[in-house]
Amino acid sequence: MLREIMASQHHTPSPLPLSHWERGVWVRERNLRDNLRIPAGAQTSEFLRIVRSTASGASSTTTRRRFVPDLIRLVFMNSRQRRSQVSFRVAVIGGGAAGYFGAIACAEQHENVEVTIFEGTRQPLYKVGISGGGRCNITHHCFEPEVLAKGYPRGSRELLGAFRRFQPRDTVAWFARRGATLKAEEDGRMFPVTDLSATIIDCLQKSAANAGVVVRTGARVVSVRRIDDMARSQIELEFKDGERLRFDRVLLATGSSPQGYKFAEMLGHKIVPCVPSLFTFSIKDPWLTQLSGLSFPAVRLTLLTEGKKRLEQTGPVLVTHWGLSGPAVLKLSAFGARQLFASRYQADLLVNWISDHDVNSLLAEFHAYREQHPKRVVMTGSLLPLPRRFWERIVSLADVDKSVTWSHCTRAAMKQIATELTEGRFRIVGKGEFKDEFVTCGGVDLREVDFRTMESRICPGLFFAGEILDIDGITGGYNFQSAWTTGWIAGRSMGMERMRKFCDSPVQ
Numbered sequence: 001m002l003r004e005i006m007a008s009q010h011h012t013p014s015p016l017p018l019s020h021w022e023r024g025v026w027v028r029e030r031n032l033r034d035n036l037r038i039p040a041g042a043q044t045s046e047f048l049r050i051v052r053s054t055a056s057g058a059s060s061t062t063t064r065r066r067f068v069p070d071l072i073r074l075v076f077m078n079s080r081q082r083r084s085q086v087s088f089r090v091a092v093i094g095g096g097a098a099g100y101f102g103a104i105a106c107a108e109q110h111e112n113v114e115v116t117i118f119e120g121t122r123q124p125l126y127k128v129g130i131s132g133g134g135r136c137n138i139t140h141h142c143f144e145p146e147v148l149a150k151g152y153p154r155g156s157r158e159l160l161g162a163f164r165r166f167q168p169r170d171t172v173a174w175f176a177r178r179g180a181t182l183k184a185e186e187d188g189r190m191f192p193v194t195d196l197s198a199t200i201i202d203c204l205q206k207s208a209a210n211a212g213v214v215v216r217t218g219a220r221v222v223s224v225r226r227i228d229d230m231a232r233s234q235i236e237l238e239f240k241d242g243e244r245l246r247f248d249r250v251l252l253a254t255g256s257s258p259q260g261y262k263f264a265e266m267l268g269h270k271i272v273p274c275v276p277s278l279f280t281f282s283i284k285d286p287w288l289t290q291l292s293g294l295s296f297p298a299v300r301l302t303l304l305t306e307g308k309k310r311l312e313q314t315g316p317v318l319v320t321h322w323g324l325s326g327p328a329v330l331k332l333s334a335f336g337a338r339q340l341f342a343s344r345y346q347a348d349l350l351v352n353w354i355s356d357h358d359v360n361s362l363l364a365e366f367h368a369y370r371e372q373h374p375k376r377v378v379m380t381g382s383l384l385p386l387p388r389r390f391w392e393r394i395v396s397l398a399d400v401d402k403s404v405t406w407s408h409c410t411r412a413a414m415k416q417i418a419t420e421l422t423e424g425r426f427r428i429v430g431k432g433e434f435k436d437e438f439v440t441c442g443g444v445d446l447r448e449v450d451f452r453t454m455e456s457r458i459c460p461g462l463f464f465a466g467e468i469l470d471i472d473g474i475t476g477g478y479n480f481q482s483a484w485t486t487g488w489i490a491g492r493s494m495g496m497e498r499m500r501k502f503c504d505s506p507v508q
């Protein structure tokens with residue numbers, strides 16, 4: 001390969017001697033392939049070490065340089081030199097959002113680390129591609145770690161510290177630095193300005209290649225085990241074709257794949273049982289489902305599951321032909337995921353369709369309205385900003401005839417209308433599907449992971465990131481943010497010299 005590069009140099013005014021290559025050559029990234037005549041398809045990282053110009057002006061080399069965004073330094077190393085430079089080898093199992101982010105962070109931060117992603121399928125970053133309806137809702141526009149952490153029914157305490165190190169503001173800057181600009185929508189969801197998840201996939205793949213990360217697809221890991229000998233401790237991966245490879249550090253980023261949980265268990269971890277999160281509520285009530293299609297901007301929902309504490313959420317709700325959906329329902333399903341699973345998705349739901357009122361405040365409004373508009377017909381004269389079809393249903397529930405005016409509306413009828421509007425009771429009989437962003441809660445027990453590094457407290461050298469952890473967020477970009485944050489921290493830590501010696505802790 002060296003000959004190939006050197007041979008191609010005769011096109012440049014002065015061919016560079018090998019010693020020069022070994023010291024390194026600064027070139028503009030965009031001219032890389034032309035300058036070096038690197039065959040299309042070949043990965044520069046296979047034979048060149050790429051050292052980026054850094055913001056501080058000093059790359060990890062002795063040469064001090066001004067920061068030029070696309071200036072990179074190429075250092076040729078023969079395989080012997082390369083081996084002697086690599087201080088440890090890192091394997092990332094899983095080529096999803098968390099795996100890519102972890103691998104890139106590790107390779108960019110630490111030169112002497114060889115990072116390989118092993119992806120079981122032929123299509124890395126598959127979920128990034130289908131997420132957000134093909135637009136990829138990459139994060140949430142919330143730059144306060146304390147507020148952001150509240151969007152995680154499981155993992156909020158652990159993520160708080162992590163978000164102080166890498167939060168959505170950093171995600172936005174990370175992608176912008178690499179050419180993928182993000183935008184925020186009114187509800188806080190953030191997408192690439194192109195509205196295409198391919199932009200994010202492209203950005204991650206290019207960043208990985210530039211950082212020298214090797215990606216092996218179709219490389220399904222089937223088992224993992226820790227190997228301790230006198231010299232060093234490593235983790236051995238076995239692949240479906242029987243190949244075995246040993247690594248100094250391993251990042252488990254297998255999402256919600258059962259195999260990933262099995263690997264964590266093999267290395268001594270406890271798995272919190274997985275149950276679905278983010279789903280809609282099935283309610284078999286013709287009164288409700290006949291109103292399908294109506295939406296309400298601010299509904300307060302209270303979930304009553306037998307023997308469990310009441311859970312409450314307020315937000316937009318949509319009536320569907322099978323029950324209720326919308327952001328408030330999804331949020332409540334996430335916070336109530338475990339108790340609803342335990343009750344087999346049977347529970348009572350109190351619905352306040354106008355969340356800024358309760359029965360008494362609404363009754364007071366009705367009385368005042370009656371004073372002012374005694375001749376108005378109740379059925380057609382609503383004082384509330386509610387869909388007409390819905391108001392008519394509520395009024396008919398209180399047995400108020402079509403022609404009754406406000407002055408003839410009884411106290412009991414008014415009270416019933418107020419109660420139906422603020423304390424409507426429905427029976428949840430099952431869980432519906434929310435295909436946009438399906439996540440499970442459950443996974444690696446968070447108590448067994450050190451969130452300062454994302455390293456296992458049980459098996460040193462093993463790291464975790466993404467959905468494999470018992471973390472899940474509400475809808476709106478929270479789940480990807482947790483993958484970016486945990487991946488970034490794991491990546492930065494994996495390349496560091498040992499904080500504890502491998503051999504210090506016995507195999508569990």
Ligand SMILES: Cc1cc2nc3c(=O)[nH]c(=O)nc-3n(C[C@H](O)[C@H](O)[C@H](O)COP(=O)(O)OP(=O)(O)OC[C@H]3O[C@@H](n4cnc5c(N)ncnc54)[C@H](O)[C@@H]3O)c2cc1C
Pocket residue numbers: 093094095096097098099118119120121123124125126127128130131132133136137138139219220221222253254255256257259260435436437438439465466467468476477478479480481483
């Ligand atoms: C339809 C859909 C839409 C979504 N939309 C959004 C959204 O808009 N915003 C948001 O925040 N979240 C969204 N999510 C959730 C989000 O996709 C996940 O939280 C996120 O992908 C988790 O990233 P991860 O890297 O941990 O796992 P994954 O993305 O699942 O990646 C894990 C990878 O590991 C590989 N793997 C598993 N086992 C092995 C093995 N044994 N060997 C080798 N490789 C293996 C898998 O093939 C996979 O590529 C959506 C989810 C779905 C299903």
